Amino acid sequence: MKDSNAFTTGLALLPASITILLFSLLGARLSSFFGSRYILIIGFIVAAAGSLILGTSFNLYTQIIDIILGTVIFGIGIGFLLSQLTNLTMSAVRNDQETDAAGYFNAFKNLGYSIGTALIGVLLLLGIFGGITTSIESSSLSGNMTKE
Numbered sequence: 001m002k003d004s005n006a007f008t009t010g011l012a013l014l015p016a017s018i019t020i021l022l023f024s025l026l027g028a029r030l031s032s033f034f035g036s037r038y039i040l041i042i043g044f045i046v047a048a049a050g051s052l053i054l055g056t057s058f059n060l061y062t063q064i065i066d067i068i069l070g071t072v073i074f075g076i077g078i079g080f081l082l083s084q085l086t087n088l089t090m091s092a093v094r095n096d097q098e099t100d101a102a103g104y105f106n107a108f109k110n111l112g113y114s115i116g117t118a119l120i121g122v123l124l125l126l127g128i129f130g131g132i133t134t135s136i137e138s139s140s141l142s143g144n145m146t147k148e
Contacts, residue, residue: 008064011064012064012067012068012071013071015068015071015072015075016071016072016074016075016078017075018075019071019072019075019076019079020075020078020079020082021079022079023075023076023078023079023080023083024079024080024082024083025079025083026079026080026083027039027043027079027080027081027082027083027084028083030080031083031084031087036084036087036088039080039083039084040080040081040084040085040088042077042080043076043077043078043079043080043081043084044077044081045077046073046074046076046077046080047074047076047077047078047081048077049073049077050070050071050072050073050074050075050076050077051070051074053069053070053073053074054067054070054071054074055123055127057069057070058124058127058128058131059131059132059134059135060131060132060135060136061135062131086105089101089105090102090105
């Protein structure tokens with residue numbers, strides 16, 4: 001993104017954050033009608049669709065407006081997922097194991113966030129470099145850069 005800084009990055013991710021909040025609340029209400037399993041399945045599918053949309057939207061000329069649809073769709077899926085995961089995990093634990101289970105759950109959740117952040121960073125870098133490479137190759141700027 002052109003002229004990218006911390007403020008514009010935050011501005012670009014704001015729709016996803018708002019969407020995650022709203023759909024976490026909605027997912028909690030919907031689980032009483034449809035069951036947590038179905039909300040989780042819908043969340044995974046919608047988050048995957050958002051990831052696919054985001055994966056195809058990065059190139060040399062990407063603007064904030066170009067990633068809003070993907071981040072909103074991804075946020076809907078994550079909102080549904082987050083509303084159910086803690087409840088499902090903790091409901092399977094006996095009362096005398098709640099403190100241990102909560103500790104394990106939070107430790108592995110943070111580990112997952114760390115690994116996920118690293119993987120997303122790698123995928124975004126690959127997408128950006130792939131988009132730049134494709135843009136350079138398709139432009140008239142590159143010419144024949146090999147020596148014969």
